[in-house]
Amino acid sequence: MDTTQRIEAALSDALAAQQGMHGPPRLSEAMRDAVFPGGARIRPQLTLAVAQACGADDLGLAAAAGAAIELMHCASLVHDDLPCFDNALTRRGRPSVFAAHGERLAVLAGDALIVSAFQSLAAAGADLPQRLGPLLQTLAAAVGSASGIIAGQAWESEPRVALADYQRAKTGALFVAATVSGAEAAGASSAPWRALGEWLGEAYQVADDIRDVAADPDTLGKPAGQDALHGRPSSAAELGLSGAIQHFDQLIAAASASIPACRGSAQLRTLVRLQAKRLVPVELARRVAPGIARAPV
Amino acid sequence: MDTTQRIEAALSDALAAQQGMHGPPRLSEAMRDAVFPGGARIRPQLTLAVAQACGADDLGLAAAAGAAIELMHCASLVHDDLPCFDNALTRRGRPSVFAAHGERLAVLAGDALIVSAFQSLAAAGADLPQRLGPLLQTLAAAVGSASGIIAGQAWESEPRVALADYQRAKTGALFVAATVSGAEAAGASSAPWRALGEWLGEAYQVADDIRDVAADPDTLGKPAGQDALHGRPSSAAELGLSGAIQHFDQLIAAASASIPACRGSAQLRTLVRLQAKRLVPVELARRVAPGIARAPV
Numbered sequence: 001m002d003t004t005q006r007i008e009a010a011l012s013d014a015l016a017a018q019q020g021m022h023g024p025p026r027l028s029e030a031m032r033d034a035v036f037p038g039g040a041r042i043r044p045q046l047t048l049a050v051a052q053a054c055g056a057d058d059l060g061l062a063a064a065a066g067a068a069i070e071l072m073h074c075a076s077l078v079h080d081d082l083p084c085f086d087n088a089l090t091r092r093g094r095p096s097v098f099a100a101h102g103e104r105l106a107v108l109a110g111d112a113l114i115v116s117a118f119q120s121l122a123a124a125g126a127d128l129p130q131r132l133g134p135l136l137q138t139l140a141a142a143v144g145s146a147s148g149i150i151a152g153q154a155w156e157s158e159p160r161v162a163l164a165d166y167q168r169a170k171t172g173a174l175f176v177a178a179t180v181s182g183a184e185a186a187g188a189s190s191a192p193w194r195a196l197g198e199w200l201g202e203a204y205q206v207a208d209d210i211r212d213v214a215a216d217p218d219t220l221g222k223p224a225g226q227d228a229l230h231g232r233p234s235s236a237a238e239l240g241l242s243g244a245i246q247h248f249d250q251l252i253a254a255a256s257a258s259i260p261a262c263r264g265s266a267q268l269r270t271l272v273r274l275q276a277k278r279l280v281p282v283e284l285a286r287r288v289a290p291g292i293a294r295a296p297v
Numbered sequence: 298m299d300t301t302q303r304i305e306a307a308l309s310d311a312l313a314a315q316q317g318m319h320g321p322p323r324l325s326e327a328m329r330d331a332v333f334p335g336g337a338r339i340r341p342q343l344t345l346a347v348a349q350a351c352g353a354d355d356l357g358l359a360a361a362a363g364a365a366i367e368l369m370h371c372a373s374l375v376h377d378d379l380p381c382f383d384n385a386l387t388r389r390g391r392p393s394v395f396a397a398h399g400e401r402l403a404v405l406a407g408d409a410l411i412v413s414a415f416q417s418l419a420a421a422g423a424d425l426p427q428r429l430g431p432l433l434q435t436l437a438a439a440v441g442s443a444s445g446i447i448a449g450q451a452w453e454s455e456p457r458v459a460l461a462d463y464q465r466a467k468t469g470a471l472f473v474a475a476t477v478s479g480a481e482a483a484g485a486s487s488a489p490w491r492a493l494g495e496w497l498g499e500a501y502q503v504a505d506d507i508r509d510v511a512a513d514p515d516t517l518g519k520p521a522g523q524d525a526l527h528g529r530p531s532s533a534a535e536l537g538l539s540g541a542i543q544h545f546d547q548l549i550a551a552a553s554a555s556i557p558a559c560r561g562s563a564q565l566r567t568l569v570r571l572q573a574k575r576l577v578p579v580e581l582a583r584r585v586a587p588g589i590a591r592a593p594v
Contacts, residue, residue, distance in 0.1 A: 022462065023443035027451035031442060079408065084400040103381040107404065108451045111376065111411060112442035118415040119437035122430065129426030133419065140416035145328060145409035146320035154324035154405045165319065 006059065007044045010067035011035055014120035018112060030101040030109035031116075034074045039092055042275055043069045043178040046200070049271050050182025050193055053264030062185035064124030065135050068117040069142065069177050075113035076149045078106050085153070086226060093221035114143070134184045142177030149173055156232065163233045171208070172201030192260040199255035200272070206248045207279035209234040214241060214288040242289040245280060249295045252276040303356065304341045307364035308332055311417035315409060327398040327406035328413075331371045336389060339572055340366045340475040343497070346568050347479025347490055350561030359482035361421030362432050365414040366474050369440045372410035375403055377450065383523060390518035411440070431481045439474030446470055453529065460530045468505070469498030489557040496552035497569070503545045504576035506533040511585045539586035542577060546592045549573040 001009070015035060019028045044066025051062030081088040081096040082103060089099040098106035121139060125132030142148045152170025155161040176197035183190040211220055212227045213236045227234040236244045256272050259265050285294060298306070312332060316325050341363025348359030378385040378393040379400060386396040395403035418436060422429030439445045449467025452458040473494035480487040508517055509524045510533045524531040533541045553569050556562050582591060 018437075018442050023448050024451040024455050024458075026454055027442050027448065075408075079404055082404065084404065102454070104454050105451065107376055107379065107381065108442075108447050108454075110408070111372075111440075112447045114408060114411050115437055115441050115445075115447065119434065119441065122419075122433040122437070126430045129429070132426070133423045136419040137416065140412055140419070143408075144412050144416065145315045145324050145405075148412075150405050150409045150412065151320050151324065154321040154402065157323055157399070157401050157405075158321050161321075 003045060003048050004041070006048065006063045007041050007066060007070070008036075008038075010044070010063040010120075011038070011070060014064075014067050014071060014116050017120055017123065018116045026101065026105055027108055027112065030097050030105040031112055033094075033100060034078045034097050034109050034113060035071065037092070038070070038074075040275070040278060041070060042204075043073060043174055045271065046175070046178040046197070047182040047185070049264065049268050050179050050196075051186045053259075053262045053268055054183050054186035054188035055263060056182075056186035061124055061128060061131060061135075062182055064121055065139070065181040065185045066178065068121040068139055069174055069181065071113045071117040071120070072139070072143050072149065073174055075110045075117070076143075076153070078110040078113065080153065082106055086223075086230065088223055088226070090217075091222050093218070096222075131184055131187055134190070135181055138177050138180050138184060138190075142173040147173060156230075161233075166233060167202065167205045168198075171205040172198055175201030175204060195258040196255055196268075199251055199258055200275075203248055203251035203255060203276070204279065206235045206244055206251060209236040210241065210244050210248065210280060210288075211284075212236065214284060242292045245285050245289050245292060245294065248276075248280050253295055300342060300345050301338070303345065303360045304338050304363060304367070305333075305335075307341070307360040307417075308335070308367060311361075311364050311368060311413050314417055314420065315413045323398065323402055324405055324409065327394050327402040328409055330391075330397060331375045331394050331406050331410060332368065334389070335367070335371075337572070337575060338367060339501075340370060340471055342568065343472070343475040343494070344479040344482070346561065346565050347476050347493075348483045350556075350559045350565055351480050351483035351485035352560060353479075353483035358421055358425060358428060358432075359479055361418055362436070362478040362482045363475065365418040365436055366439065366471055366478065368410045368414040368417070369436070369446065370471055372407045372414070373440075373446045373450070375407040375410065379403055382450070383520075383527065385520055385523070387514070388519050390515070393519075425484075428481055428484055431487070432478055435474050435477050435481060435487075439470040444470060453527075458530075463530060464499065464502045465495075468502040469495055472498030472501060492555040493552055493565075496548055496555055497572075500545055500548035500552060500573070501576065503532045503541055503548060506531040507538065507541050507545065507577060507585075508581075509533065511538060511581060539589045542582050542586050542589060542591065545573075545577050550592055 047066030048062050056062055078097045080086055081091055081098050088096050097109055143150055145151050147169050155166040176194055179193040179197035180190040183193045212224055217224045239247055256269050259268050344363030345359050353359055375394045377383055378388055378395050385393050394406055440447055442448050444466050452463040473491055476490040476494035477487040480490045509521055514521050536544055553566050556565050
């Protein structure tokens with residue numbers, strides 16, 4: 001089973017465990033639409049890559065941890081698209097969950113995905129309690145109200161916010177959870193893997209800001225221009241497109257450099273490079289900032 | 298520390314663990330308003346009473362499990378009150394979370410309370426993994442999309458629903474979790490305690506239906522007449538007020554009779570009797586159904 005198949009299987013298993021035979025069918029459909037077909041699954045890809053780099057003997061727990069993080073990501077997208085937030089009708093090139101299933105089922109599907117994330121991780125780690133405890137706390141911290149993605153979204157309701165706190169919570173937290181969980185699932189020390197998650201989270205946020213300004217909605221799969229529309233902080237607005245692209249390249253270089261010396265480091269650097277190309281493609285950079293020199297990763 | 302203090306302390310600890318020093322302050326306030334001041338805390342009271350009846354050596358884990366169930370209950374109230382569901386402006390005699398803090402923070406506070414429930418239970422059970430696993434699965438099932446409270450709420454979006462499935466999920470699930478978790482936290486067999494949760498859940502639902510019709514909004518602390526307004530199934534509508542009160546009394550008698558023979562059975566029967574009096578007070582029954590004979594519990 002390759003990595004992509006492993007991740008999709010772990011996500012399917014997590015949903016199947018929640019749904020049972022006799023639950024409300026429309027809610028099941030809404031949950032499924034929130035999770036499949038997915039995007040690049042970059043967070044679980046990272047979790048598995050770090051677990052392999054740490055020499056994990058069995059990738060089952062890492063796949064479950066990565067899937068739990070992805071479920072949280074999907075839950076946050078479903079709730080972020082609600083009318084009271086972005087009121088977004090499309091997501092990944094298809095109707096958003098709220099547009100397809102209505103506001104009520106979108107609220108409930110998001111709730112149920114949060115539950116599903118904890119439930120599936122707890123089930124997968126039942127036989128490895130020494131690893132499960134840290135994994136559950138990592139997952140909770142990455143989404144929670146102090147510095148997780150829920151906090152990130154809530155900062156938009158505050159009169160004052162430090163841009164770094166906002167972005168670290170809104171985007172960085174799940175990337176840190178992805179790398180840290182990979183180490184925890186492998187029974188390795190997680191501290192050396194934090195920096196990789198932090199750099200990638202920041203790079204991803206900058207790429208998202210760039211694409212919100214520079215990509216067309218078809219490529220994006222969701223409405224463009226949302227940051228300006230909602231008055232959200234954006235590095236593209238702050239640094240200009242050329243500046244933001246150069247900042248992105250620096251962050252990717254820092255991410256790559258932060259990878260600890262280990263058996264799987266070359267493979268991880270390849271993953272980082274491929275993600276960077278996917279996030280800010282050469283053509284996009286040429287089109288919107290033709291003059292800039294981009295550092296090779 | 299008496300039971301009530303123990304429950305309030307466990308709830309405070311759970312919120313404190315989530316909030317940290319630097320999280321968004323408005324979200325913290327919204328979460329606090331969702332949990333404090335609480336109602337009767339009947340679910341955690343049950344968890345602790347069952348744990349004691351099962352001879353629990355240490356009530357810390359039972360208190361955490363009961364608090365986690367109460368946090369899920371609070372989360373569901375916050376989301377149920379949203380404009381897309383009940384659009385309720387009051388709850389427990391005060392502005393609902395959505396009325397006081399806006400729709401965005403109400404969505405996020407509900408999400409964060411779900412996270413908080415799992416996080417605090419996982420932390421409390423870290424040293425007792427054999428008990429933690431079942432407790433986490435019990436909590437997840439009680440709220441999940443197959444037969445938990447999220448399923449219960451989602452049944453309202455289905456064209457067809459079996460009344461029993463709906464009520465069992467919407468109200469019964471958390472009561473079953475409350476009694477079952479008490480046994481699990483004590484390291485005892487949970488099967489003998491399911492029936493007590495099921496009977497009490499059903500009784501609570503009937504009482505809720507009766508109060509929605511018969512109580513005034515001041516006593517209720519929330520708008521009355523919601524079931525008729527939202528076209529929800531109601532035993533008060535189905536059986537009439539007198540019939541519903543008699544049905545309630547029968548359910549309470551069945552709950553009391555289901556309590557397994559154990560050291561704490563007398564104490565538990567007292568708890569059931571007190572709750573019954575609180576839920577459908579003698580005066581209310583006299584006022585709305587003056588002729589009926591009520592069975593003593």
